[in-house]
Amino acid sequence: MIKKEEVLAKLPDLDGALSQDQREQVLASMQVRTYRKNELIYAEGDIPSHMLCLISGKVKIYKDGVGGRAQIVRVADAVEYFGYRAAFADENYVTAAAAFETSVIASIPMGLVRQLIMRNPQLGWFFIKRLATALGKSDARTVNLTQKHIRGRLAESILFLKESYGTEDDGRTLAICPSREDVANLSNMTTSNAIRTLSTFVQEKLIFLDGRKIKILDEAALQKISKMG
Amino acid sequence: MIKKEEVLAKLPDLDGALSQDQREQVLASMQVRTYRKNELIYAEGDIPSHMLCLISGKVKIYKDGVGGRAQIVRVADAVEYFGYRAAFADENYVTAAAAFETSVIASIPMGLVRQLIMRNPQLGWFFIKRLATALGKSDARTVNLTQKHIRGRLAESILFLKESYGTEDDGRTLAICPSREDVANLSNMTTSNAIRTLSTFVQEKLIFLDGRKIKILDEAALQKISKMG
DNA sequence: GTACCTTTGTGCTGTAAAACATACGAAAAC
DNA sequence: GTTTTCGTATGTTTTACAGCACAAAGGTAC
Numbered sequence: 351m352i353k354k355e356e357v358l359a360k361l362p363d364l365d366g367a368l369s370q371d372q373r374e375q376v377l378a379s380m381q382v383r384t385y386r387k388n389e390l391i392y393a394e395g396d397i398p399s400h401m402l403c404l405i406s407g408k409v410k411i412y413k414d415g416v417g418g419r420a421q422i423v424r425v426a427d428a429v430e431y432f433g434y435r436a437a438f439a440d441e442n443y444v445t446a447a448a449a450f451e452t453s454v455i456a457s458i459p460m461g462l463v464r465q466l467i468m469r470n471p472q473l474g475w476f477f478i479k480r481l482a483t484a485l486g487k488s489d490a491r492t493v494n495l496t497q498k499h500i501r502g503r504l505a506e507s508i509l510f511l512k513e514s515y516g517t518e519d520d521g522r523t524l525a526i527c528p529s530r531e532d533v534a535n536l537s538n539m540t541t542s543n544a545i546r547t548l549s550t551f552v553q554e555k556l557i558f559l560d561g562r563k564i565k566i567l568d569e570a571a572l573q574k575i576s577k578m579g
Numbered sequence: 580m581i582k583k584e585e586v587l588a589k590l591p592d593l594d595g596a597l598s599q600d601q602r603e604q605v606l607a608s609m610q611v612r613t614y615r616k617n618e619l620i621y622a623e624g625d626i627p628s629h630m631l632c633l634i635s636g637k638v639k640i641y642k643d644g645v646g647g648r649a650q651i652v653r654v655a656d657a658v659e660y661f662g663y664r665a666a667f668a669d670e671n672y673v674t675a676a677a678a679f680e681t682s683v684i685a686s687i688p689m690g691l692v693r694q695l696i697m698r699n700p701q702l703g704w705f706f707i708k709r710l711a712t713a714l715g716k717s718d719a720r721t722v723n724l725t726q727k728h729i730r731g732r733l734a735e736s737i738l739f740l741k742e743s744y745g746t747e748d749d750g751r752t753l754a755i756c757p758s759r760e761d762v763a764n765l766s767n768m769t770t771s772n773a774i775r776t777l778s779t780f781v782q783e784k785l786i787f788l789d790g791r792k793i794k795i796l797d798e799a800a801l802q803k804i805s806k807m808g
Numbered sequence: 809g810t811a812c813c814t815t816t817g818t819g820c821t822g823t824a825a826a827a828c829a830t831a832c833g834a835a836a837a838c
Numbered sequence: 839g840t841t842t843t844c845g846t847a848t849g850t851t852t853t854a855c856a857g858c859a860c861a862a863a864g865g866t867a868c
Binding site: 423 | 642644645646648650652653663664665666667668669670673674693696697698699700701703704706707708710711712713714715717718719720721722723724725726727731767807808
């Protein structure tokens with residue numbers, strides 16, 4: 351069982367935007383839950399009643415496309431807010447979210463978030479910045495996934511995972527251990543091709559694989575492959 | 580020459596968020612310019628000093644990808660604000676914008692926009708909603724462009740153009756006349772394939788072509804093709 | 809332990825779409 | 839008025855990749 355007090359210490363204060371009073375309001379109405387590995391956090395079509403905050407763990411946000419193939423569109427790392435886009439756009443969720451690994455997530459009623467934004471322009475600015483950044487990334491992703499060839503997409507995904515989740519102490523082994531299917535869903539390819547192309551990367555000494563662990567051996571080369579397409 | 584007074588009448592007041600005072604501030608610092616067909620409005624890497632408002636005309640926002648192939652990521656129709664994402668995200672432009680056809684565009688200094696948002700939460704909310712909606716569309720676009728086959732992508736683009744720009748009085752002829760290259764850049768395909776696939780759509784009586792004019796003959800079928808992939 | 813299932817790895821085949829080639833009419837440049 | 843350029847159109851070739859099929863390895867249940 352996670353105690354709210356423990357979360358309290360970790361909860362980011364939305365870019366310093368909240369007053370002590372508002373902060374307490376948020377804490378009072380906040381719920382905390384733990385999700386197991388691969389557990390669904392919300393599904394496509396769900397009503398986005400709460401904003402979520404990833405206290406610890408890792409989360410993938412994905413869309414199911416044609417023929418059941420999933421595409422991971424975003425990921426969240428601790429500590430980070432997520433799951434608010436649909437509510438702001440006045441839509442139901444068009445994506446689903448699931449835990450990459452065991453994750454602790456706090457939820458805050460969207461109604462309260464809206465109230466706070468209306469009283470606190472700095473908080474509004476916080477979300478404007480986050481949304482604008484995410485939109486830029488999404489646009490870049492659209493072009494990368496459509497125009498790059500399979501090797502370029504895989505190289506990009508590996509760098510994306512390093513960027514998003516960081517590395518272990520050696521600075522080269524990715525902090526996340528995704529299944530081959532997750533890699534495929536990030537890179538817009540079939541699992542077969544993710545496995546195959548990872549293998550050729552190993553042969554070319556670009557990466558080293560140990561089960562699901564991915565160690566980057568030649569980042570410069572990966573960047574080149576990613577850039578060239 | 581366009582007079583500011585004419586623009587004034589058309590300028591949307593940002594969802595009714597502005598006070599009369601703020602409105603006048605905007606008008607005082609606003610610049611208006613006309614862009615010719617295909618003229619560049621801003622380029623990738625430019626510094627986004629101004630927010631833009633499309634008073635009349637049509638605009639495409641696109642990214643140049645691998646091998647000089649462009650991908651249209653968004654379009655703007657009159658009257659609509661655009662070109663603010665990069666400034667909000669504190670980045671230089673990662674996209675370029677050009678006029679589909681002759682367009683009149685007003686520009687407002689981003690500094691003023693930021694000031695107004697900080698004083699006016701409702702204005703912040705206006706942009707949060709717009710950004711959140713755009714992000715949802717961008718995510719959907721990512722999946723559609725990557726997973727659908729060429730016919731599905733083309734069908735989707737035709738419906739997207741109808742959605743975005745509407746039709747002539749007959750309710751079936753698209754209000755925009757894009758070049759085959761524009762269609763290709765919307766649909767993530769080569770110009771050759773855009774031409775070829777448009778031709779087969781004509782043969783199948785789904786659409787009728789008259790130069791660059793596109794008339795939708797069987798919207799239900801197009802929707803089915805778009806959905807199936 | 810055995811049985812079962814999931815994940816991973818590899819080879820083969822068919823095909824969608826890019827690349828290439830070529831042609832033609834219309835607009836633009838001279 | 840001629841030439842050049844550009845947009846459109848269509849046929850052919852090549853290739854990257856998805857879709858199997860199948861085997862091995864690792865987990866989990868009993």
